[in-house]
Amino acid sequence: MTALFRSSVLQLLLLAAIWGASFLFLRIGVPVFGPAKLIFLRVALAAVFLSGVALWLKQGLALRGNVQHYFVIGVLSAGLPFLLYGYAAQSLNASMLAIVNAMTPIFGALVAAIWLRIPLRPLAMLGLALGFGGVLLIVGADLGTRGAQDWLAYLAALGAPFCYAIATSYTRKYAAAIPPFAQAHGSCWTAAIATLPLALWLPARAEPVAGDWLAVLALAVLCTGWAYLIFFRLLASIGPARTMTVTFLIPVFGVLWGHLFLGESITLIMLAGGVIVLLGTALANGLIGRRGD
Structure with a gap:
């Protein structure tokens, strides 16, 4: 039991570090490839990587009757939110994107309450x-030093976790019977198909060098393909509730990587707003006050 707990904690830390780094690689890749080409390469290469893993594990795609689900899940959990983050990464730094991403389980609780009729407890509503409020605090303070056009970048960044929330409820309602690995594998292929037209239409912005291609590979293989494998292994071993705690750690690593590798500043308002967002996440998802409510 102790060994399992220790292994799970290490995997959670590794997953948070990997997903936190995805915003760093976005900031590196977007100025060169543009959002559309970067995201297509991310999901397409991740699909190829997962295909190799599927062959190794001898796991099929379970296509029969599930293609439409893969398209919905692929667009809502990968293609569209990745594009939105790519667009936002043109203006917002990695730290901001990582903090906004912490809204995912909050939006998840709200969408589940409306769509799946899962009631919200008083503490969840708080x-x-x-x-x-935490996001508004961060955004308001940051926009004070920016132009009004950056509202679009923030709206795009907030749209990404909202897409994740819809995808989660859709999967729970319509695709719960599909094996998790098949979901990840199939949705990467459909996300690649969905983003291909934009990638062909919009040109790259600069000639990529070796470092830019390394960022793409890191996004695809490390932050998407391999991260999915860790994520679904944790779901199977410790369950969704404990796995969800990775949400608390992603902003920590996102801010850390942005500060260390991109020289992004860390402000008191950013830290305060991040703590408020994470507290709200814990309350909205029953990780605090479950017994007393």
Whole structure:
């Protein structure tokens, strides 16, 4: 039991570090490839990587009756949110993107309450309000030093976790019977198909060098393909509730990598807002006050 706990904690830390680094690689790749080409390469190469893993594990795609689900899940959990983050990464730094990403389980609780009729407890509603308040605090302070056009970047960044939330409820309602690995594998292929037209239409912005291609490979293989494998292994071993705690760690690593490798500043308002968002996440998802509510 102790060994399992220790292994799970290490895997959670590794997954948070990997997903936190995805915003760093976005900031590196977007100025060169543009959002559309970068995201197509991310999901297409991740699909190829997962195909290799599927062959090794001898796991099929379970296509029969599930193609439409793969398209919905692929667009909502990868193609569209990745594009939105790519667009936002043109203006916002990695730290901001990582903090906004912490809204995913808050939006998840809200969408599940509306769509799946899962009731919100009083503390969960307080958590939703805190989460939105924390993001507004960060955004408001940051926009004070920016032009009004950056509202679009923030709206795009907030749209990404909202897409994740819809994808989660859709999967729970319509695709729960599909094996998790098949979901990840199939959705990467459909996300690649969905983003291909934009990638062909919009040109790259600069000639990529070796470092730019390394960022693409890191996004695809490390932050998407391999991260999915860790994520689904954790779901199977410790369950969704404990796996969800990775959400608390992603902003920590996102801010850390942005500061170390891109020289991004860390402000008191950013830290305070991040803590409020994470507190709201914990309340909205029953990780705090479950017994007392």
